[in-house]
Amino acid sequence: MAGNANTSRHEKAEAWEKVKGMPKAMMEKVMNICVMTKEIAQDDPRKVIHSLKVGLSISLVSLFYFYQPLYENFGLSAMWAVMTVVVVFEFTVGATLGKGLNRTLATLTAGALGVGAHYLASLAGETAEPILIGFFVFLQAAIVSFIRFFPKMKARYDYGLLIFILTFSLISVSGFRDDEVLEMAHKRLSTIVIGGTACVMISIFVCPVWAGEELHYSIALNLDNLAHSLQEFINKHLKASEEGDSNKDNKSFMEGYKSVLNSKSSEDSLANFARWEPGHGKFKFRHPWDQYLKIGALSRQCAYRIEALINGHLNSPHIQGSSEIVGTIEEACIEMSVESSKALKELGLSIKNMMRLPSSNNHISESKASSKRLKALLQSSLKEQDTDLLSLIPAGTAASLLIDIVDCIQEIADSVNNLAALADFEDGDKSPKPPSSQSQALHCECAEPVPKIDSIV
Numbered sequence: 267m268a269g270n271a272n273t274s275r276h277e278k279a280e281a282w283e284k285v286k287g288m289p290k291a292m293m294e295k296v297m298n299i300c301v302m303t304k305e306i307a308q309d310d311p312r313k314v315i316h317s318l319k320v321g322l323s324i325s326l327v328s329l330f331y332f333y334q335p336l337y338e339n340f341g342l343s344a345m346w347a348v349m350t351v352v353v354v355f356e357f358t359v360g361a362t363l364g365k366g367l368n369r370t371l372a373t374l375t376a377g378a379l380g381v382g383a384h385y386l387a388s389l390a391g392e393t394a395e396p397i398l399i400g401f402f403v404f405l406q407a408a409i410v411s412f413i414r415f416f417p418k419m420k421a422r423y424d425y426g427l428l429i430f431i432l433t434f435s436l437i438s439v440s441g442f443r444d445d446e447v448l449e450m451a452h453k454r455l456s457t458i459v460i461g462g463t464a465c466v467m468i469s470i471f472v473c474p475v476w477a478g479e480e481l482h483y484s485i486a487l488n489l490d491n492l493a494h495s496l497q498e499f500i501n502k503h504l505k506a507s508e509e510g511d512s513n514k515d516n517k518s519f520m521e522g523y524k525s526v527l528n529s530k531s532s533e534d535s536l537a538n539f540a541r542w543e544p545g546h547g548k549f550k551f552r553h554p555w556d557q558y559l560k561i562g563a564l565s566r567q568c569a570y571r572i573e574a575l576i577n578g579h580l581n582s583p584h585i586q587g588s589s590e591i592v593g594t595i596e597e598a599c600i601e602m603s604v605e606s607s608k609a610l611k612e613l614g615l616s617i618k619n620m621m622r623l624p625s626s627n628n629h630i631s632e633s634k635a636s637s638k639r640l641k642a643l644l645q646s647s648l649k650e651q652d653t654d655l656l657s658l659i660p661a662g663t664a665a666s667l668l669i670d671i672v673d674c675i676q677e678i679a680d681s682v683n684n685l686a687a688l689a690d691f692e693d694g695d696k697s698p699k700p701p702s703s704q705s706q707a708l709h710c711e712c713a714e715p716v717p718k719i720d721s722i723v
Contacts, residue, residue, distance in 0.1 A: 315473045485561055
């Protein structure tokens with residue numbers, strides 16, 4: 267009995283301690299939320315502006331419900347304008363335009379067909395009318411749902427097809443009990459157009475975030491990340507291995523390529539949104555967005571090779587001073603990596619500033635010349651009988667991967683040149699000075715955007 271009493275008192279004490287600690291725990295959670303809010307706002311202030319824009323749009327369209335003369339014209343249908351703003355307003359202009367046009371055209375088409383289906387069904391008499399309406403609803407839902415599986419339709423018009431099914435079904439089915447189906451369809455379309463127009467206007471004219479610009483700068487940033495990874499590979503391993511102090515555990519500065527590996531989905535989404543956008547700044551209406559996707563795909567191929575180079579070289583045993591040939595190979599690798607890194611940086615600047623930079627071709631030529639010398643060195647080393655082949659394996663593997671990287675950079679350069687021709691890049695002998703990090707904080711019509719891909723897709 268005494269033991270049970272002690273256990274009970276102990277449990278009560280623990281419960282009381284938890285109760286006393288609840289205010290402190292709540293305060294810690296509130297502080298964590300405040301810190302997270304501050305970090306998100308500082309990381310990309312455009313997220314704050316976007317939230318204010320959404321609030322402004324909903325407030326404006328709510329006037330159709332609050333203002334009595336407008337409410338008398340639209341009635342409860344005014345709520346469709348609010349719903350349109352909630353589902354249509356996106357972070358970028360292209361995404362908002364795409365959703366707005368999809369919703370408007372789908373509502374217009376489905377509303378007209380729904381009214382037509384209701385009229386045809388009513389001609390068949392009271393007995394056959396519900397059967398025909400049900401058949402029409404089944405037929406359109408089945409056909410449109412199958413069309414949504416088409417890759418191109420799903421990429422650009424999936425939302426519109428979904429709204430088409432919803433609107434046609436609502437108009438057709440509700441028209442069976444309500445004779446004023448035409449008026450209902452007209453009010454629904456009008457309020458959706460009003461809500462969509464408010465979204466588009468505010469998205470374009472109030473601190474716009476263009477999906478095309480985000481794609482443009484993200485592709486340039488990917489090339490710069492690849493160049494940074496190559497440069498850090500040189501600094502952290504090759505040069506360190508020559509000095510006998512390999513920094514194999516320090517990988518924090520060599521992971522820029524990982525952001526490139528994970529960029530496909532965001533690039534595809536941005537390219538899709540950019541096609542909806544009107545011409546703005548240096549980006550014309552039919553800007554070659556598909557060419558950016560080609561450069562992005564080649565960048566990922568290069569990133570895979572860099573990943574294999576870094577991981578393979580860091581995890582492989584390095585034989586210090588095993589032969590003079592190994593040192594010669596590593597010197598050639600360093601030279602090739604330096605020129606490749608410079609070429610990628612120049613290509614990134616060329617895209618970012620929309621300017622042709624001939625210096626990138628010079629770096630590519632130097633890296634290809636080093637590649638040829640390296641190939642010749644490897645071939646001659648294999649023919650020598652006194653060569654320790656085991657000592658050549660780590661250096662030879664890195665050399666082979668670097669040769670592939672040089673070939674991949676050549677393909678990237680060709681694609682960038684094609685983009686320059688299609689987009690009418692300016693000619694320039696000197697690369698403009700890149701903007702400071704402080705000037706890249708916010709894009710609001712007059713500031714250059716920094717791609718924040720995680721907030722877009």
